[in-house]
Amino acid sequence: MSKVITPKEQDYSKWYNDIVVEADMADHSAVRGCMVIKPHGYAIWEKMQAALDKMFKDTGHVNAYFPLFIPKSLFEAEEKNAEGFAKECAVVTHYRLKTDPNNKGKLIVDPEAKLEEELVVRPTSEAIIWNTYKTWIQSYRDLPILVNQWANVVRWEMRTRLFLRTAEFLWQEGHTAHATKEEAIEETKKMLDVYADFAENWLAMPVIKGVKTANERFAGADDTYCIEALMQDGKALQAGTSHFLGQNFAKAFDVKFAGKDGKLDYVWATSWGVSTRLMGALIMSHSDNNGLVIPPKLAPVQVVIVPVYKGDEGLKKVSEAANDIKKRLQARNISVKYDDRDTQRPGWKFAEYELKGIPVRIALGERDLANGTIEVARRDLLSKEVIQIADAENYIAKLLEDIQSNLYTKALERTKANTRKVETYAEFKRMLDEQPGFILAHWDGTPETEEKIKEETKATIRCIPLNNEQEAGVCIYSGKPSSQRVMFARAY
């Protein structure tokens, strides 16, 4: 094994990158800021997609697909949204290449194939979708529209990091239309709950549900709800957002509906999304210096069986037992890989699956077989146990549940231990540097103070937690009165 992960204590950022690359999750591409998602990484993303897609459908949503391109005139219709994303837009200006007359075998952009109107590569799809909804919605009978799409989007980021911030990324974006404000707000919160449910029960990642301040709102939203998670280095990661868009897009695109009383009104909107960023969240929630750790519910392979043997005869005997165990585990809906490649030694395979985060590894040797036992290693604790083959499926089914809940508990304890109340700005700044985490502090409620704190400390208000305790205090920065603490952190 030549693959080595930089210890996170030494260089957290390098540790993260090493895991992404060495565990075959993703890699940089020839295109600035764009990544290649490799098969092992993509398989985890597929598990996330499947779980989320089922949750969306169980809450009444259907999928559809809207164009990749947005004509500039549509893109600019909702001004705040357009302004918020304008600086990050990849723009298609031409629709043809031609051979370079001065350079054989090379191509140039054909100047005669200039588009009359430039096309923006979608950074988010509100504009093109609401322009479409206009044709779908006439009366209250056409509402609600509960649509989601799985798609790629492009935001031209200057500083990119694999999964966390890439120029192109994959995501889902829900776009719903409602007859009343109340129903739209209910939808916004419902989808936030779906995201929190997914984060906690699939990603094994505890999250804080909250609402963003005006400064941190999605461009074009009246309110942005979010889930925030704490990574191992004490920085926050926004893991999902759900926006109440009010009537902003309906007004920009003139989308009205006739109510039961025949009166025309603008439609109410929400949008909500999570992205391949969640892959970064998964890595930074659970992984260690040996590599990736995947929560069993999102592992493409939950159990790997590695044979330990001498000669063909030995392999044959071991394989028979291994395949029997594999079948018994599969009958319990456990995904199993039996790795009987003869091109690599067992020690190499152990290290490889550890690096790739496979939750459970079974080593099956000839001697074990004689004793009716196998060696079972769990990835999260790096511990091993010898168990009876006869009991394998019960033991391992239980073990996978244990690993899932252990990962969650560990992350929850880490998050709690690194969530602190702070009373003064000096303490706040010291804490950010020395004990980074979620910081609960009083704030005077003004964008100006928020901006100053951000400038001086790089910390932002991650959210105002839902059901926040009301408590009189004074702003750590301005000393002005405050009625509640908000949650600060430095963030990804």
Added chain:
Amino acid sequence: MSKVITPKEQDYSKWYNDIVVEADMADHSAVRGCMVIKPHGYAIWEKMQAALDKMFKDTGHVNAYFPLFIPKSLFEAEEKNAEGFAKECAVVTHYRLKTDPNNKGKLIVDPEAKLEEELVVRPTSEAIIWNTYKTWIQSYRDLPILVNQWANVVRWEMRTRLFLRTAEFLWQEGHTAHATKEEAIEETKKMLDVYADFAENWLAMPVIKGVKTANERFAGADDTYCIEALMQDGKALQAGTSHFLGQNFAKAFDVKFAGKDGKLDYVWATSWGVSTRLMGALIMSHSDNNGLVIPPKLAPVQVVIVPVYKGDEGLKKVSEAANDIKKRLQARNISVKYDDRDTQRPGWKFAEYELKGIPVRIALGERDLANGTIEVARRDLLSKEVIQIADAENYIAKLLEDIQSNLYTKALERTKANTRKVETYAEFKRMLDEQPGFILAHWDGTPETEEKIKEETKATIRCIPLNNEQEAGVCIYSGKPSSQRVMFARAY
């Protein structure tokens, strides 16, 4: 019901478009040549994806994801491929918009944000993928690579038609790398078989497997295999292609591997794809003047239950029975929708589900209930039968199988009836106009003759069928000797 489908005898092209739009499959968008895939259409596409994805995985493939953009210098590396697609490329030239100083609220492309190198929006991904494979492949141990990706691609077509030819479309593209020519050719043919299997057993669409002539080959391929299907108007539709790429991309991107003997050689490649074009194939294979007809295996909803009742009490009684039937059908893995909306009358619902192609409709009335019967209508034959409720799940499970095989048989008979041998060019031309279909005719094997026939008749050689009968004859155009018939048609 105000939705009316133009009869296909009157205007086939309008009939097709009416079905796509009125059955809520897709619609035109604000972006030239790009479509919106609506929920009903997308749900069918999801069924196709799931079936194909399983077939790919069962044949050892894994999914990954590569960038949307291809730097121009990479795109032009494989010259034939580049030349073949250059005329259809959407090109990103800038990465930022800014507010228009002369026009409040409007945006312009920021001239200072011009990319150093233009980015091509992928029309196909060989270039970016082989540039990546270069870093993945060192030795024979790294081979084969069996990767697929589900993605959107853009080809700037001048004449577009919903699903059949759109500027942006969704597809899957497999890209494999092999140590030997034989293995790559085997893979190419294997995936052609997978496509044919899918077309016949899921789409209920008979296909001819064959190989393209040099003129019709994929740009950059040594050989292109294809499946061709015959639509109801006698025109052919290429439903899937599988390319043997030789070492062309390996040479363009310098991808070599060390064999077991340590010798370096270029890697052998294949690529293969099917797209949302299959949605057009589905429509034109089975639909009628009442609307869409979906093969049961691809229907998002296989059975719809419509209650016929008077008053709340009536609905309550009928609903109890309907929900019981629904449960019993679901237990047999049949997807069922119970439509108890009170905003629409039963007759409206009948027409709606007929238009949308739902394979089986159950009408359940109070009187039926008293008799212990239901009325079952099958979409393909538009026939109805009254059956015993007690026998519902067996009857309907069998009925769905019948519909699936009936659709296939009907399409097969139509294809056979419209496949004809022709001996002279005069007969060939008359046939194209009067009895369009697949035409088997002798051809002298030259690109020149093929080109002339295309110019004069708009018919192309769809393929040279696999396992083609060898038979001496003379070319219908040039009179030169020929050893086999090839398959001509006008095509989509």
